[in-house]
Amino acid sequence: MSTYKERKDRRTKEYNARHGVKMVPCIACNGSGVYDNTGSPPCWSCDGKGKVLDEPVPESTPEQKIEGAINYALGRMAAAGCSKARAAQLAADLYGVPFRQILVGIKAHG
Ligand SMILES: [Zn+2]
Numbered sequence: 001m002s003t004y005k006e007r008k009d010r011r012t013k014e015y016n017a018r019h020g021v022k023m024v025p026c027i028a029c030n031g032s033g034v035y036d037n038t039g040s041p042p043c044w045s046c047d048g049k050g051k052v053l054d055e056p057v058p059e060s061t062p063e064q065k066i067e068g069a070i071n072y073a074l075g076r077m078a079a080a081g082c083s084k085a086r087a088a089q090l091a092a093d094l095y096g097v098p099f100r101q102i103l104v105g106i107k108a109h110g
Contacts, residue, residue, distance in 0.1 A: 024052060026049070029045065031050045033050035065097050069091040069095035072090070072091045072094060072095065073088050
């Protein structure tokens, strides 16, 4: 049996994990809350509300961030003909990872 405090902490954590998450139209009923217009019961998936909570975006690890930034920089170099330094700077700004780490990553990719 958990105490009131423990249950309250869990609710707070769950709320904070969901806070700011957008409601998106239910896929099952396309946001209408019903399956058709012939008096069918409310949508089972969203309880007839038409909207469901979007899945929270998982936090990416620092390694994933750097990998993403390096891939972005390589893409900029290939697509827009950016210099290594310019591409790394753009990626550093976008992903919030250190410029030098991206530069090293680009060089490792050839
Ligand atoms: Zn629905």
